[in-house]
Structures are given as C-alpha cells and as structure tokens.
Amino acid sequence: MAHTMTSPEEMLPLTPAIFHILLALADDERHGYSIMQHVAETTDGQIKMGPGTLYGTIKRLLASKLVEESDERPDPKLDDERRRYYRLTPWGRRVLAAEVSRYSKMVKVARAVGVAAA
Amino acid sequence: MEPLPKLVRVSEKIYRRLLCLYPAPHRRDYAEQMAQLFRDQCRDAWRTGHAAGLVKFWLRVLPDLGKTSAIERIAAIERNQLMKYINAKSSPTVLLVVGLGFGFLSFSPFIMSHDLFLPVMIVTALSILSKALVELFRPGNEWLKIALRTLVLMFVFAIFMPAWAKLKMTGAVSGSGMPPDPFGVFLVISLMINPAVAAIKFVQFLIQRRKS
Numbered sequence: 001m002a003h004t005m006t007s008p009e010e011m012l013p014l015t016p017a018i019f020h021i022l023l024a025l026a027d028d029e030r031h032g033y034s035i036m037q038h039v040a041e042t043t044d045g046q047i048k049m050g051p052g053t054l055y056g057t058i059k060r061l062l063a064s065k066l067v068e069e070s071d072e073r074p075d076p077k078l079d080d081e082r083r084r085y086y087r088l089t090p091w092g093r094r095v096l097a098a099e100v101s102r103y104s105k106m107v108k109v110a111r112a113v114g115v116a117a118a
Numbered sequence: 119m120e121p122l123p124k125l126v127r128v129s130e131k132i133y134r135r136l137l138c139l140y141p142a143p144h145r146r147d148y149a150e151q152m153a154q155l156f157r158d159q160c161r162d163a164w165r166t167g168h169a170a171g172l173v174k175f176w177l178r179v180l181p182d183l184g185k186t187s188a189i190e191r192i193a194a195i196e197r198n199q200l201m202k203y204i205n206a207k208s209s210p211t212v213l214l215v216v217g218l219g220f221g222f223l224s225f226s227p228f229i230m231s232h233d234l235f236l237p238v239m240i241v242t243a244l245s246i247l248s249k250a251l252v253e254l255f256r257p258g259n260e261w262l263k264i265a266l267r268t269l270v271l272m273f274v275f276a277i278f279m280p281a282w283a284k285l286k287m288t289g290a291v292s293g294s295g296m297p298p299d300p301f302g303v304f305l306v307i308s309l310m311i312n313p314a315v316a317a318i319k320f321v322q323f324l325i326q327r328r329k330s
Contacts, residue, residue, distance in 0.1 A: 032151055033158040050182025051152040051159070052140075056189060059148065084151060 008091075008098035011064075017057045020047055022066065022088060022096040029070045029087035032058070058086060066092035125172055126160045133160075133179070139187035141194035210249050210256070214267050217245030221278050230285070239282075239305065246271060247308035250315045258322035268316040275309055 014022070024030060024038035032054055039047050049057075061067040070085040088096070110116035122130075133156045137149045156179065163175035220242040223229060229238055249271075253264045 032155045036155065036159065048178060050179050050186070051155040052179075052182045052186030054155065055148040055152050056186045059144070080154070082150065082154065 008095040011066075011095045012099055012102055014095070014099050015057075016047065017049060017053055018061065018066075019096075019099055020049075021054070021057055021061065022092055022099075025067060025086060025088040026093070026096060029072070029085045031083040031085050033083075035086070061086075061092070065089055066095055122157070122161060123164055125169060126157065126164050129160050129172060129176070130157045133183075136183055139183065140190050143194065144190045210253050210264070210267055213245050213249035213252065214271060217242050217249060217271070218274055220245065221274065225281065225285075236301065239301065243301075243305045243308045246312060250308070250311040253312075253315050253319065256319065258319055258326045261316070261319040261323040264319050265316045268312045271309070271312055 020039045020043065021035055023042070024035045030038065032051070036049060036054060039049060058067065062069070066089060067086045068089050070087050072085060107116055130153060134149075134153050137145055137152060140149070159179075160172065160175060163171040165171075167174065220238050224235055224238045224242065229235055249267070253260075253267075256264065
C-alpha cells in the first residue's frame with residue numbers, strides 16, 4: 001500500500017481500524033494510548049483495538065505514508081518521554097477526506113431509501 | 119504516578135513474554151510501545167473492574183495477539199528474500215529452463231559414466247515440480263503463459279522420455295533404479311502436475327472473468 005497512487009479514492013474503502021486511527025490523528029498528533037482513548041470515546045466504546053491491531057495498523061500507515069512519526073517528545077515531567085507520537089500527513093488527510101465524503105454519500109443514499117433519519 | 123497493582127505488573131510481564139510470537143523486526147520496532155499501551159489499558163481495566171476487569175481485558179487481548187502475530191509472521195515471510203525470488207514473475211520460466219537444461223545434460227557421456235545420471239534427473243524432476251507449484255500461486259490471468267510453458271515442457275519431455283527409456287534398456291545408464299522405478303514414477307508425476315496446474319489456472323481465469 002505504498003504511496004504510489006495518484007488519487008486518494010484508489011485507497012478506498014479504508015478498514016475501520018485505519019479510518020478510526022486517521023480520524024484520531026486529524027486534529028492533533030497522538031501516541032498509541034491517546035489514539036486508543038480517542039477511538040473508544042468517539043465510538044462510545046464500541047471499537048476497542050488491542051495493541052497488536054493498533055501497532056500493526058500504524059506500521060502499515062507509516063509504510064503507505066498516510067501518517068508519520070513526530071519528532072517532538074513530551075515533557076518528561078508530564079508524560080513518558082519514550083512514547084512515540086504520530087501525525088497525519090497531507091496525503092493521509094486527503095485520503096481521510098475522501099473516505100468521509102464516501103460515507104456522506106452513503107448516508108444520503110440511506111436517507112433516500114428511508115434507512116437513516118433525515 | 120500511583121504504583122501499579124501487582125496483578126497489572128504480572129499481566130504486563132506475561133504480555134511482554136508473549137510478544138515473542140511476533141517476528142523479530144516487528145518486536146524491535148514496536149514491542150516496547152505495545153507493552154506500554156498494554157500496561158496503560160491494563161491499568162484502566164483494573165480501575166474499572168479490578169480482577170474481573172483484567173480477565174475481560176485479557177480475553178480481548180489474547181485473540182488480538184494471536185491474530186496480529188500470525189499476520190505479522192505471514193508478512194515477514196512475504197518480505198523474505200527467498201519468497202521475493204519465488205514470487206518473481208520470471209521464476210517459472212527460470213525453473214523450466216533449469217529443468218530442461220538438466221534434462222539435456224543427462225544425455226552427456228560424462229554424466230552417464232560418472233554415476234551422475236540419477237542426481238541430474240532428480241534436479242530435473244524437482245525443477246519441473248517447483249515450476250508447477252510456483253505457477254499454482256500465480257494469478258489466473260497468467261493462464262496463457264502457464265499453458266505455453268507447459269506446452270514447451272510436454273513437447274521436450276515427449277522427446278526426452280523415450281530417449282531415457284532407451285538408455286535404461288541398453289544399460290548405458292548406471293545408478294538408475296530397476297523396475298518398478300520409484301524415481302521414474304516421481305518424474306512422471308512431477309511432469310503431469312504441470313498440465314493439471316495449467317488446467318486449474320484456466321478454470322480460475324474463467325471463474326474470475328465470470329464474476330467480474
């Protein structure tokens with residue numbers, strides 16, 4: 001899944017794990033635990049990823065240049081300085097936006113057929 | 119920072135041990151972070167449900183560990199240089215050339231006079247068997263190339279087989295088995311697997327075309 005694609009749509013659909021991790025990184029750079037907390041909060045605890053899934057997905061996101069590791073380290077007084085922080089790349093943001101747009105279209109279709117509330 | 123309960127510390131120790139299920143490069147890059155995340159989640163589970171919370175957490179983590187370690191192991195095998203070579207597009211052709219090359223070599227007087235006929239034939243049989251096995255994992259749309267290679271193989275072996283039989287009958291070859299010759303049977307099976315694979319790939323191609 002290397003970044004050799006020209007259009008973000010070629011990366012779609014994203015797996016739920018990838019989608020939620022990208023969404024968690026959309027507003028801020030975060031470390032693994034913070035990503036997990038964000039995913040649990042935004043999904044009302046419905047999605048709980050284990051460490052294996054989280055870091056396996058992050059590894060693939062790094063390889064496909066959707067996220068990158070941040071050089072910044074937290075203040076050792078406030079947080080564990082061994083934590084690694086990740087952030088969205090511009091390419092990752094475009095892919096996430098394309099996926100959100102795809103979801104929006106699906107919601108419109110669902111509303112049109114009476115499955116979702118208008 | 120409050121001290122971690124003993125059960126959380128023991129859980130973390132066990133989890134760190136279990137991380138050996140992942141391939142070494144993955145462990146090198148992510149083991150520390152995974153263990154750290156596990157400890158954080160473990161602490162949360164303890165806060166919400168104490169021992170019962172920890173048990174629930176372990177029941178969620180173990181399938182995750184089993185599944186993702188298997189995925190990483192498979193990915194590591196695919197990254198392996200040998201697998202890259204095997205998966206290379208040209209590998210069936212290379213194996214075909216090796217198989218046919220050693221087949222030609224078997225007629226050399228030097229090979230026949232030095233008891234090398236059997237080892238050379240073993241390489242031939244293994245090469246054409248490997249060709250078939252590698253082709254079995256190629257995509258269905260390569261069926262025509264596979265069929266062409268198989269056609270070449272069958273054509274050349276249609277010349278080789280009677281020649282080998284004649285050599286054995288005249289006693290020109292030493293070191294080959296007496297009838298029933300198990301190696302001869304293995305060679306024929308290795309050969310016949312090739313058209314079978316070509317047929318499988320053609321059927322796979324037809325099914326894929328129908329689906330699309």
